Amino acid sequence: MITTQPVPTLKTTLALALLFTVPLAACSKRADEAPIIGIVTKTETNPFFVKMQEGAEQAAAANGVTLLTGGGRSDGDNAGQVAAIENQIAAGAKVILISPSDAKAIVPTITRVREGGVLVIALDSPTDPMEATDGFFGTDNYRAGELIGAYAKARLGEKVPKVVTIDLIPGHPTGAQRHNGFLKGMGLATNERTSNENASPSEVVCMGNSIGDQAKAQTVMENCLQSDPTVNVVYAINEPSAAGAYNALRKAGRDKDVLLVTVDGGCRGVADVAEGHFAATAQQYPLRMAELGVQAAMEFFKSGRKPSGFVDTGVALVAGEPVAGVKSLSAGEAASRCWGTK
Amino acid sequence: MKARHLATFGPLIALLVACAFFASQSARFLTPDNFSLIAQQVMVVGVLAIGQTLIILTAGIDLSCGMLMALGSVLMTTMATRHGVSPVSAIVLGLGATTLAGIVNGLLVTRIKLPPFIVTLGTMNIAFALTQILSRSQSVTEVPPLLTALGNTVQVGGTRIAFGSLAMVLLYGAAWWLLRETAGGRHIYAVGNNREAARLSGINTERVLLSVYAMAGLLYGVASLLAVARTGVGDPQAGQTENLDTVTAVVLGGTSLFGGRGVILGSLIGALIVGVFRNGLTLMGVPSVYQILVTGVLVILAVATDQWSRRAS
Secondary structure: OOOOOOOOOHHHHHHHHHHHHHHHHHHOOOOOOOOEEEEEEEEOOOHHHHHHHHHHHHHHHHHOOEEEEEEEOOOOOHHHHHHHHHHHHHOOOOEEEEOOOOOOOOHHHHHHHHHOOOEEEEEEOOOOOHHHOOEEEEOOHHHHHHHHHHHHHHHHOOOOOOEEEEEOOOOOHHHHHHHHHHHHHHOOOOOOOOOOOOOOOOOEEEEEEOOOOHHHHHHHHHHHHHHOOOOOEEEEOOHHHHHHHHHHHHHOOOOOOOEEEEEEOEHHHHHHHHOOOOOEEEEOOHHHHHHHHHHHHHHHHHHOOOOOOEEEOOOEEEEOOOEOOEOOEOHHHHHOOOEOOO | OOHHHHHHHHHHHHHHHHHHHHHHHOOOOOOHHHHHHHHHHHHHHHHHHHHHHHHHHOOOOOOOHHHHHHHHHHHHHHHHHHOOOOHHHHHHHHHHHHHHHHHHHHHHHHOOOOOHHHHHHHHHHHHHHHHHHHHOOOOEOOOOHHHHHHHOEEEEOOEEEEHHHHHHHHHHHHHHHHHHHOHHHHHHHHHHHOHHHHHHOOOOHHHHHHHHHHHHHHHHHHHHHHHHHHHOOEOOOOOOOHHHHHHHHHHHOOOOOOOOOOOHHHHHHHHHHHHHHHHHHHHOOOOHHHHHHHHHHHHHHHHHHHHHHHHHO
16 A cells, blocks of 8 residues: 655744744743752652642742752653753753652662762652662651551551551552551551562451552452451552542442541642541641752752751641540641642 | 354453353352442443544554543533533533544544554643643542532442443444444444555545544543543543553454454453453452453453454454
């Protein structure tokens, strides 16, 4: 079969070239002499990272520095992060703030840019090893898991735990830390904080992966309820997954007698705690991570001083019904510090 | 059984064998409630797969279907919650937008003669970006009840079936009728088999292709509504794996990726096979990593069967 390919005329080629360059030209207007900071998040669409970028933008504007933003296409997209770092360095960034998607795979790139005199700070989750960056400002995800685990254990009291875990994807550090920390808080057999594997003690009756997606989490919860209806505790990796799990529980008429706990502390999730949909969540502070990151960058521009080690930006338990012996914020208190759309 | 029947009945036999196996492993599998659940879990991918099948029958492929579904659901929900549009108008707008996107795909394929793979790779990215811009990357909540009505259930015999699952079955029936009983349906097969021969025999191939892409777009809009009904929100993060999930369903259903050969009902069976395995393996307590592994093996088996039946006939 013979097909003829139309040859693009000069006019269409020019038109296309214009089409692609006009928006780029519009984006590249900025003060040339201001120092430049780059922020590279896991994705640029997850509300948590959108908030983090906003926080960095506000702090950068307040300090009169230019901020470049970038990120991977999806959680786990290491190549996308490498490209974003390279582009930001090429644009003149002297400080990179990064939330590594793949804690190990990003290390060679970070080492290379640090050798070129660039300051690199990890936000939200550390690199592996943590010393590969100049500092790490973030949440202790294992601790976040421990908080909701301890809360669930206290709420269960004497009941034998029958646990469902809705996880991220196999082998994801953040996912494993939250999952294993949660089991630790529950007082069950678990893995240590450096493990990337989700522990499955006998009390865990069903496990599934949601990739953080609400619809997929709903499917996991539905199937887990079919496989073992005696479940009394559900742990979900993040609030969208918890929302999917809640849907499945509500449809099965089990939302009142199953404890659902999760991690994030976004405004939507805090509202879900207030309404009694989630028993508890562990709140993180992405704005604070970004602000501290920009502050450290300013210090570096002024004096050349670098931060060091882990700065915990804090995590707080948010619970609808407080339990004696477990410190928690009320949903009202958490709502004033939540991230995302109110 | 003759080899050419294997492509038609193979998927159905595979589904029945899988059901028999899981029924032997778990007492909870073979219950009306469990089947109702599987039907709800596959309805979104099932409806998307109708559009994907029509396009694959014309020897094309559509990578944009999942992102268009997310765009449609975010458009419907934002319009109805943030811009004061009535629920009915919001649904019409969403259906219109995905249909228009389908027409754009079709025009780029027919007029500018670009390969469907490339066109839909482009529109997939455009749709994803528009979805994020429109929703500011936030799930749209508190949607009016009309947008989630397809998630409601009706009592059928001993169980409750979601309206969305019934809608999926009805749409498959309509597509089956279109492909089997109408001239237009036969033209779709002709174009997929040999576009040049179809053109020489007097079929307006451009019009056939354009209507297929437009119909697919409309079906993605219906899937948008089903996704909202299932989750109760407009989720901008949805639809990221659906393009390949639909291709999986189509291939498992015995439709050839080379175009011109396939049965639309096969895609429904293909979607059900994935759902049955996911549900059944969970009931057996098999870790989810192995569920992914099994899906991969099934796809290769299905294509190998298709090739073998081709050679044999």
